[in-house]
Amino acid sequence: MSSSSVSSHTLGATHLPLRDVVATELRRLILGGELAPGERLIEDRLAELLGVSRNPVREAMRVLSAEGFIEVTARRGAFVSSMSAREAMNLFDVRLALEPLGARLAALSAGPAQVAELAAILDRARLATDEGNLDALADLNTDFHSYVFEIGGNNYLAGIAIPMVKRAQWLFRHSAAARAPHSWTEHRGLIEAIRAADGEFAESEARNHVLAARASFLRSATD
Amino acid sequence: MSSSSVSSHTLGATHLPLRDVVATELRRLILGGELAPGERLIEDRLAELLGVSRNPVREAMRVLSAEGFIEVTARRGAFVSSMSAREAMNLFDVRLALEPLGARLAALSAGPAQVAELAAILDRARLATDEGNLDALADLNTDFHSYVFEIGGNNYLAGIAIPMVKRAQWLFRHSAAARAPHSWTEHRGLIEAIRAADGEFAESEARNHVLAARASFLRSATD
């Protein structure tokens, strides 16, 4: 590649390793729907698209694969994961196990600053809801749940759960319009539980939230 | 590299992608203690050690990093993860959330063949216990738990939980001698619950098993 000009102006200029930039960008493209489920990912194309060589792209693909965003078959290429109804239910089962745990841990270790940050995310989400900005809403939903896991202080859990939340965002986009108001009411309940440092309550709020999201998904899936 | 003889006879000969072979081998080296926690991983050295180029090593390292076996800091290298007591507790918290779920799913979908396979693993483990073969015992323990997750049929869960189980194996090695008999009694209970297709019972057996393992870990950690 005539890299000197191109790469330095696109991605290579930053000091983050290109693999990380590429991974972030690929996640964005997948979550935003610009890369559709089932679509094949060709290393050359992605490399050219992003202005880098195939190597960072390949490394990013290993990460995305481990996170479940893409599926790689040896010598046959990589494809954007498509979530069947069954796989969506699988995801909800895991969320039902992990979100209550995350909520409980967050309730036990959150300080006022963390609670305020959660409330701030909720405010922004309300704004986005009013504006009908579904993309921002999906991102904020992801931010909220990710932040709950971060607050909890269990890094191992956060490492697993944050990609899970991002993966769930893909589903959220499809039922966000109908669910947004309920969803954020539930979030407020969770914040209160965390503010009160009530682990049991936070756990059950998170559980109910996921159950509601699953019910909503089932409804929209059968529509 | 004087690869011609070495690589073709060691790793390159197989039809599995080298990145997978390397990842498997690195996991084995870490779990077996040949790569100690905190030890730095230098791409060149590993590549030479395994008779491959740096590229498959780098890709394998991204996977291991996502699985939590190593920690990578940009431009500063990769290190074998060390599990502090705190991190071990984090891991147990996640196991407490996921193992009961996996056990319940396994109970709901296991057939006679799967139950027999679990029993067979348990038999081999009893043998290994009698022989005092702790390495084999650790592997069998990992196999048992991994297989439970596989039986459950939730691929997303299995993808998360199996690396988790492998990571827990690292801990198991340190308290295996003391715990082995209890552990396998508990496993038998879990098999019975799965055979009986009793989800609730399987869930509580798995939960008790993890609680016992955690208690054992705490005891050995304070000794």
Next chain:
DNA sequence: TGGTCGCTCATTGTATGCAGAGGTTCTGCG
């Protein structure tokens, strides 16, 4: 003597090149 600057080397980051697997298409034969 202690600290800081700069050099050097070890190592990571990125690009490019080449070989082989897999898919596809076109052709020839039944």
Next chain:
DNA sequence: CGCAGAACCTCTGCATACAATGAGCGACCA
């Protein structure tokens, strides 16, 4: 008209080469 097979062509897998950063060390100056 359909199918088998062979040539082609695209893409992945792996290796090598080059660039650039960071760590360690020594010299020089205060």
